[in-house]
Amino acid sequence: MSEASGIAISGLRIHATDDRREVLHGVDLTVGPGEFVGIAGETGSGKTTLGLSALGFARPGLSVTAGSVAVGDHQLIGAGREELRRLRGDVVGYVPQDPATALNPGLRVGAGLREVLRAHGIGDRDEQRRRIAAAFGAVGLPHDDAFLRRYPNQLSGGQQQRVSIATAFVLRPAVVVLDEPTTGLDAATKAAVVRLVHDLSRSAGASVLFISHDLRLLMETADRLIVVYRGAIVDDGPTARVAAEPRHEYTRTLLAAVPAPVGAALARHWPGPSPGDAATGPVLAVDALTARHAGVAVTSDVGFTVDAGECVALVGESGSGKTTIARTVAGLHTSYDGTVRLDGEVLARSVSRRNLTQLRALQYVFQNPFGSLNPRRTAGRSVALAAELVLGMSRPEAADAAAAALERVGLSTRHLRSQPHALSGGERQRVALARALICRPRILICDEVTSSLDLSVQAEIVQLLTGLQSDGLTMLFITHDLPLVSTIAQRTLVLRDGAVVEAGPTPDVLATPQHEYTRRLLTVTG
Amino acid sequence: MSAVATQLVRRPSVVAGTLMTAATLFVAFAGPALAGSPDEFVGAPFQGPGGDAPLGTDVMGRSVLARLLAGGRDFLLQGILAAALGVGAGVLLGVALASASRRVADLVLSLNDTVIVLPQIVIALLVLTRLGATPLTLVLVVGIVHVPQSARVVRAATQRVVTQDYYDSARTLGASRRRLFTGEVLPNIAGVVLLELSIRLAISVVVLASLSYLGFGSTDTQWGRMIHENQGGLTIQPWAVLAPVICTGVFLIGVNLLRGGTVRALAVR
Numbered sequence: 011m012s013e014a015s016g017i018a019i020s021g022l023r024i025h026a027t028d029d030r031r032e033v034l035h036g037v038d039l040t041v042g043p044g045e046f047v048g049i050a051g052e053t054g055s056g057k058t059t060l061g062l063s064a065l066g067f068a069r070p071g072l073s074v075t076a077g078s079v080a081v082g083d084h085q086l087i088g089a090g091r092e093e094l095r096r097l098r099g100d101v102v103g104y105v106p107q108d109p110a111t112a113l114n115p116g117l118r119v120g121a122g123l124r125e126v127l128r129a130h131g132i133g134d135r136d137e138q139r140r141r142i143a144a145a146f147g148a149v150g151l152p153h154d155d156a157f158l159r160r161y162p163n164q165l166s167g168g169q170q171q172r173v174s175i176a177t178a179f180v181l182r183p184a185v186v187v188l189d190e191p192t193t194g195l196d197a198a199t200k201a202a203v204v205r206l207v208h209d210l211s212r213s214a215g216a217s218v219l220f221i222s223h224d225l226r227l228l229m230e231t232a233d234r235l236i237v238v239y240r241g242a243i244v245d246d247g248p249t250a251r252v253a254a255e256p257r258h259e260y261t262r263t264l265l266a267a268v269p270a271p272v273g274a275a276l277a278r279h280w281p282g283p284s285p286g287d288a289a290t291g292p293v294l295a296v297d298a299l300t301a302r303h304a305g306v307a308v309t310s311d312v313g314f315t316v317d318a319g320e321c322v323a324l325v326g327e328s329g330s331g332k333t334t335i336a337r338t339v340a341g342l343h344t345s346y347d348g349t350v351r352l353d354g355e356v357l358a359r360s361v362s363r364r365n366l367t368q369l370r371a372l373q374y375v376f377q378n379p380f381g382s383l384n385p386r387r388t389a390g391r392s393v394a395l396a397a398e399l400v401l402g403m404s405r406p407e408a409a410d411a412a413a414a415a416l417e418r419v420g421l422s423t424r425h426l427r428s429q430p431h432a433l434s435g436g437e438r439q440r441v442a443l444a445r446a447l448i449c450r451p452r453i454l455i456c457d458e459v460t461s462s463l464d465l466s467v468q469a470e471i472v473q474l475l476t477g478l479q480s481d482g483l484t485m486l487f488i489t490h491d492l493p494l495v496s497t498i499a500q501r502t503l504v505l506r507d508g509a510v511v512e513a514g515p516t517p518d519v520l521a522t523p524q525h526e527y528t529r530r531l532l533t534v535t536g
Numbered sequence: 537m538s539a540v541a542t543q544l545v546r547r548p549s550v551v552a553g554t555l556m557t558a559a560t561l562f563v564a565f566a567g568p569a570l571a572g573s574p575d576e577f578v579g580a581p582f583q584g585p586g587g588d589a590p591l592g593t594d595v596m597g598r599s600v601l602a603r604l605l606a607g608g609r610d611f612l613l614q615g616i617l618a619a620a621l622g623v624g625a626g627v628l629l630g631v632a633l634a635s636a637s638r639r640v641a642d643l644v645l646s647l648n649d650t651v652i653v654l655p656q657i658v659i660a661l662l663v664l665t666r667l668g669a670t671p672l673t674l675v676l677v678v679g680i681v682h683v684p685q686s687a688r689v690v691r692a693a694t695q696r697v698v699t700q701d702y703y704d705s706a707r708t709l710g711a712s713r714r715r716l717f718t719g720e721v722l723p724n725i726a727g728v729v730l731l732e733l734s735i736r737l738a739i740s741v742v743v744l745a746s747l748s749y750l751g752f753g754s755t756d757t758q759w760g761r762m763i764h765e766n767q768g769g770l771t772i773q774p775w776a777v778l779a780p781v782i783c784t785g786v787f788l789i790g791v792n793l794l795r796g797g798t799v800r801a802l803a804v805r
Contacts, residue, residue: 386723
């Protein structure tokens with residue numbers, strides 16, 4: 011099925027079935043064969059709905075009410091169940107967001123691919139073996155029997171995503187839809203996956219719809235960029251044109267929110283605390299920390315201090331041990347050697363053995379705002395509860411304080427009564443920040459607080475944090491995103507495999523990296 | 537919330553389930569007040585419908601309708617109590633297991649799984665032959681055999697909650713164990729517990745009816761007992777068996793439809 015055909019979507023309207031809300035407002039999109047199209051937009055913009063419509067699919071709760079989707083001579087909207095089953099894989103391939111859940115954990119990777127081939131009428135074992143070898147070879151995976159007999163959980167995240175991609179391309183479909191395929195991957199793997207998709211689409215002549223909220227990534231890779239906003243395409247053109255002269259206000263906002271390359275950001279680095287402040291000693295001191303997961307050391311001999319009014323960044327890829335360090339400091343990870351001191355006092359390992367003053371002083375903001383708020387509690391109650399527990403306020407006092415705290419993070423009293431599911435990711439992260447700030451902490455630990463947010467929302471949160479910092483807030487800022495560090499932290503520690511490989515003032519670390527690993531991180535993200 | 541309500545009303549299975557459950561509950565709980573005397577002899581045994589006995593007579597010549605109306609309340613009540621007892625204890629055990637140390641949890645769970653393997657009805661028969669079937673022993677036995685299974689379900693749900701960041705967040709704010717349970721865990725496993733309750737209710741009714749049918753159940757006037765007593769006349773006077781079977785069946789199907797529809801309505805949002 012490799013005849014060059016491309017995809018034509020016209021007048022596509024999709025409605026929610028429950029409240030008749032229109033999610034896509036008559037979208038037209040034609041993609042030629044071999045074209046690599048990036049679809050950008052924020053959560054809820056309809057970009058995923060648009061992408062999935064290329065598979066003739068609307069998720070439960072949505073239905074297509076008008077328009078058509080055609081790949082070559084095949085109509086996907088209105089096709090019967092059996093026909094769609096045949097077309098998917100054969101004509102349109104799909105790479106889902108999370109490879110860990112997309113691959114059947116009980117099926118060896120070779121068997122998984124064979125099943126796809128069998129479902130599309132390729133039953134001959136030798137033919138299957140040949141196809142699998144070609145598909146795995148193309149994505150840079152081994153295809154010996156030992157590898158094919160592995161289960162998905164025996165592969166790394168990057169390998170799993172390669173298997174997903176091989177599955178999508180194995181039948182040489184005319185169109186491949188990738189839905190945020192790089193979200194869970196670290197910077198180096200992310201770049202490799204994107205390059206791979208690019209090469210595959212070139213060699214197979216497949217049209218690629220690459221859905222992502224990561225505009226920086228799309229700008230580097232896509233031939234053509236489409237910006238989806240509130241269920242409509244607001245900008246569409248060659249990537250260079252869209253980047254240089256955006257046609258829609260929203261595209262401009264998105265572009266403005268892309269973190270500046272490292273070099274440019276250096277110019278506006280933050281001044282450290284004045285020398286006079288240092289006399290009081292560090293707020294937080296971590297010494298000789300070796301933390302273990304199930305007996306295996308994940309950090310080795312990590313030490314650092316955070317002074318009052320300072321922001322220290324811990325930077326590293328996934329698996330570098332940075333979140334474990336943060337959880338150790340917060341008292342949520344208890345298996346470790348070494349000491350954690352707050353204002354010179356050694357902290358108990360477990361959060362349940364720390365006193366109220368210590369709990370109050372050290373506040374933790376979690377990576378994922380979709381998990382850090384109790385879904386059964388309103389935003390106002392979540393924040394107020396923190397004040398009741400830590401500051402011993404009465405319920406009405408706490409409610410007043412919560413309203414003030416929400417205002418401080420840029421939310422209005424309207425949000426007090428909102429359930430978390432009614433809030434956007436950015437709003438939720440603000441609520442989580444308010445819950446930490448209401449305690450008036452000595453130090454705020456931010457664990458990847460921006461990584462699950464859309465770009466423009468990331469920028470808002472960073473702005474909020476830098477604002478708080480200039481009010482004198484002390485922070486331990488954990489991230490995998492080096493450019494972000496330059497805008498917020500005075501000092502940076504680079505972690506690799508649980509060890510600090512480089513530490514120093516942020517401008518120095520970024521401008522003259524001493525360690526080869528830091529240089530690699532800079533080239534990948536810059 | 538109202539979106540969920542509309543989803544519910546729009547689902548035929550929910551509407552049908554509600555009607556069927558409500559109808560049987562009405563028959564069972566209003567029945568004793570409406571019924572004539574269930575023990576009065578109104579005719580010869582196994583007479584067809586007619587006269588004083590609109591559904592015919594049973595093995596002793598008593599009105600099947602009167603006994604049907606009288607025999608639902610205690611039967612369903614026992615099922616409801618057994619389910620509540622089993623799931624209640626299961627919640628306590630399940631939550632305790634989710635927060636216990638790994639070694640303790642593994643030990644209790646392997647014991648738990650051994651018990652799960654034994655058919656509930658066999659355990660119940662064993663205990664009832666020793667203790668005798670009174671309403672109390674019936675509720676206790678049927679309830680307690682639910683505990684291992686409910687505990688497993690609740691433990692899984694609780695574990696999902698205690699690995700969430702909001703649970704850790706409450707811990708970093710110094711919430712006590714009791715607050716963690718009532719504030720973070722309970723509201724977030726409520727859906728699962730409700731589901732479990734409806735499953736256990738249906739199973740309780742089936743086990744109670746099975747026990748009665750085997751002659752080990754309650755000796756009072758009950759639907760399960762009626763099936764047991766009248767099976768000999770099934771060919772002559774089928775209504776004496778069919779009436780309690782239909783009532784029990786409608787109740788079970790109703791509860792299951794209601795559960796299935798509710799789950800799907802909640803899942804779509």
